Amino acid sequence: MKKMKKGVLLVNLGTPETTAVADVRAYLKKFLSDQRVIDMPAWKWKPILNLMILPHRPQKSAQLYQKIWSKEHGSPLLYYTQRQTQLLQQQLVQYVVKYAMSYSSPLIPTVLKEFEALEIDDLTIIPLYPQYSTTTVGSVLDEVNRFYFKRTEIPNLHIVTDFCDFDPYIRVIAQKIKLEIEKFxxxxxxxxxxxxxxxxxxxxxxxxxxxxxxxxxxxxxxGPYPHFQTFQSRFGPNEWLKPATDTTLKLLPSKGIKRVLVVAPSFVADCLETLHELQIENQAYFLDSGGVDYRMIPALNDDEDFIEVLKKLVLNKQ
Structure with a gap:
């Protein structure tokens, strides 16, 4: 029997190519054109997107990206996704490990073609979203299904649709919180x-x-420790999940909570939402409202323990 050639594809959201307004606009257009992300009929949404959002929002977003862009590495999300891929490849020498993005280069179909050219016949796909949502993992699966829809040959596919209850992932985050609690x-x-x-x-x-x-x-x-669960990154006028992170942080000091430790388990790579929204914007809300100390645990990024989590997901080992 022929030995199988195995591959791993890590998928993250995407990022503008640069902080130039034109590049941010191109990225936002692709992202906000996904009907999984914006659940609205195209005839209704496209005029809003093209006439109200794209002429104005990219300039504001570009200014925010400039604040978190690394002079050395560029986009943090791209850099850490590349690092995760490189480090996982070192751990899984018998596999070909690649990454793709849903809304920026390299796109999912492009990388699937690369696997096809390499004659990979067993492919594990890990969307880098620990908690399943139709807006993230569902969108990734749409792209994968579209690619293989008319292919005459399809590899064995192993798709990790969610890993929020995967014990190694939980242990890694809990350990990071435990260390910060002891110090802070x-x-x-x-x-x-x-x-x-x-x-x-x-x-x-x-x-x-x-x-x-x-x-x-x-x-x-x-173990028992006082904690809250909140939701961030609201967009548009519709009702979003509550309580909101920003509103909560503004109110906590008035309730006597002056020292807060923030962790964002839905992000496995630092990005605009962690580096700006949480570490800059929301920290300012908390301190300006009377908070004394605000600390945030970084995303898992290229932490060796998280690379081990990814390896175990591929090998399906707890």
């Missing part, structure tokens, strides 16, 4: 997850439940 002794821990419109949850998206499960499993490792 916060009044409360704040778990901040990327938000989602409530309408998606009402249609059956399990994302909120998966976030709550993540928090519960981490706290089970830590």
């Amino acid at each position: 002794q916060p009044d409360k821990i704040l778990f901040s997850y990327h938000g989602l419109p409530v309408s998606y949850i009402k249609k059956g998206d399990p994302y909120q439940k998966r976030c709550t499960l993540t928090t519960e499993l981490i706290m089970k490792q830590l």
Whole structure:
């Protein structure tokens, strides 16, 4: 029997190529044109996108990206996704490990073609979103299905749709929180997850439940400690999951909570939402409202323990 050629594909959201307004606009256009992300008929959404959002928002977003862009590495999300890929490749020498992005280069179909050219016949795909949502993992699966729809030969596919209850992942985050608690002794821990419109949850998206499960499993490792769960990154006028991270941080000091430790388990690579929204914007809200000390645990990034989590996901070992 022929020995199988195995591959691993890590998939993250994407990033503008540079902080230039034109590049940010191109990225936002692709991202906000995905009907998994914006659950609205195209005839209704496209005029809003093209006439109200794209003429103005890219300039504001470009200014935010400039604040978190690394002079040495450029986009943090791209850099850490590349590092995760390189380090996982070192751990899995018998596999070909690559990465792709949903809304920027290299796109998922491009990388799947590369695997095809290499005659990979067993492929593990890991969307880098611990908590399943139709807006993230669902979108990745759409791209994968479109690519293989008319292919005459399809590799064995192993798709990790969610890993928020994967014990190695939970242990890694719990350990990082434990170390910070010992050093910092916060009044409360704040778990901040990327938000989602409530309408998606009402249609059956399990994302909120998966976030709550993540928090519960981490706290089970830590033992009793005061904590909150909140949601960040609201976009548009619709109702989003609550409580909101920014609103909560503005209110905590008035309740006597002056030292807060923030962790964002839905992000495995630092990006605009962690480096600017949480570390700059929300920290300012908390301190300006009377908070004394605000600390945030970085995303898992290229931490060797997280690379081990990815390796175990590929090998399907707890």
